[in-house]
Amino acid sequence: MQIRETSRIESIEITDGVLAQQSLDGDEYAFESLVQRYSTQLFNFIYRFLGDYDQACDILQHVFIQLHTSLPTLRTDKPLKAWLFQVARNRCLDELRRRHAIHFSELEAVNDDEELSPLAAIPDNGPLPEELAEQSDLQQHLHNAIQTLPIKFRSVVLLRYAAQLSFSEIGQALNMPEATAKTYFQRAKPLLRTALINQANLISH
Amino acid sequence: MQYQEYISFLDDDMPQDDIDKLFSQLQAIEPPPSFISRVLSRVPTTMSSVSAASLFSQSVEWNQLDRWVVGNNRRKLC
Numbered sequence: 661m662q663i664r665e666t667s668r669i670e671s672i673e674i675t676d677g678v679l680a681q682q683s684l685d686g687d688e689y690a691f692e693s694l695v696q697r698y699s700t701q702l703f704n705f706i707y708r709f710l711g712d713y714d715q716a717c718d719i720l721q722h723v724f725i726q727l728h729t730s731l732p733t734l735r736t737d738k739p740l741k742a743w744l745f746q747v748a749r750n751r752c753l754d755e756l757r758r759r760h761a762i763h764f765s766e767l768e769a770v771n772d773d774e775e776l777s778p779l780a781a782i783p784d785n786g787p788l789p790e791e792l793a794e795q796s797d798l799q800q801h802l803h804n805a806i807q808t809l810p811i812k813f814r815s816v817v818l819l820r821y822a823a824q825l826s827f828s829e830i831g832q833a834l835n836m837p838e839a840t841a842k843t844y845f846q847r848a849k850p851l852l853r854t855a856l857i858n859q860a861n862l863i864s865h
Numbered sequence: 866m867q868y869q870e871y872i873s874f875l876d877d878d879m880p881q882d883d884i885d886k887l888f889s890q891l892q893a894i895e896p897p898p899s900f901i902s903r904v905l906s907r908v909p910t911t912m913s914s915v916s917a918a919s920l921f922s923q924s925v926e927w928n929q930l931d932r933w934v935v936g937n938n939r940r941k942l943c
Contacts, residue, residue, distance in 0.1 A: 691908070695901050703896045717896055721904055728908040802891050821888045827879070842879070849884050856887070 676740040684731050695724050698741065702748050705823040708806060709752040709814065719751045742832035745823065749815055749833065756811070805855035813848035816841055 674693070682690030702723060707716035726747055727740075734743065806817055815834060819825045827845070831838040881889075897903075 688905070692901065692905055695904055699896055699900060700893060703900075704893055707894055708891075713894075717900060720896060720900070721907060724904045725908055798887075798890060799892055802888055821891050822893075849882070852884055852888075 680731055680734065680740060683728070691728060694727070694740075698744055701823045702744060705745060705818050706748050706752055708803065708818050708822040709749070710755060711803070711807060715755065719748065719755065722751055723748050739829070739832060741825075742829055745819060745825065745829075745833035746835070753811070801856060801859050804859060805852050808855040809848055809851055813844055813851065816844040817848045817852070820845055 676694065676697075679690045679694050679697075683694065699720065703716055703720050706719050706723075707713060710716055710719070723744060727744065734740075806814060806821075809817060816830055819830045819833060820827075825833065827838045827841045830841040830845075834841065836844075
């Protein structure tokens with residue numbers, strides 16, 4: 661654990677921009693540092709988005725290869741971290757489209773004042789069943805609940821819970837204002853609660 | 866598949882509710898230990914930055930990138 665912490669601090673001292681420039685200059689260790697820095701966060705986001713471990717590995721490879729090939733022309737007005745998650749999300753959406761798991765209408769932007777579908781708009785503010793947190797298959801319940809979310813909410817929730825991004829970073833990754841990211845997140849929560857309660861009810865019956 | 870506990874959770878000041886607390890238990894999943902070396906072996910390292918710049922100043926399509934990715938399906942066949 662101590663070694664891990666030390667290496668993390670050392671790698672944080674060098675900014676993404678410096679590592680990117682060093683990579684461009686042919687420093688393979690710099691590129692490796694970028695891969696190490698973002699592998700786990702990106703992998704968790706992709707895996708939770710698609711639910712397939714092997715496919716997540718493939719897509720993460722795509723993301724880093726695109727990073728490597730895009731370095732010479734990468735825009736500097738956006739943080740590299742946000743760019744990486746944007747590429748990862750786009751790649752996940754491509755995969756879901758390929759599986760016919762989503763429709764294009766799901767990806768359309770939603771105005772802040774737009775209403776959710778009647779089902780999604782029903783708030784469920786009831787308490788979560790206590791036994792849910794104690795169950796050994798909690799991980800599966802959490803994963804399943806996220807999978808029930810509409811794509812636009814799933815992206816925000818996964819960037820928050822699986823990738824641990826701040827709302828500012830989520831906004832940058834999804835090309836939306838930070839306030840919109842927060843709004844989507846808050847709208848997703850009742851849906852998560854409902855999904856978790858439904859799962860608990862299924863188990864108890 | 867490897868799991869790892871998150872060391873810390875969210876860093877900004879939005880108040881946390883029971884849903885946040887529950888999802889803070891979502892475990893991190895690690896890519897395979899060989900992943901980084903696999904990526905590094907697939908990136909076109911022999912290209913100079915100049916030639917890469919000229920090549921990728923054009924739009925890069927995903928299917929052009931596919932040839933550098935070893936898919937899991939193909940790996941299973943090997």
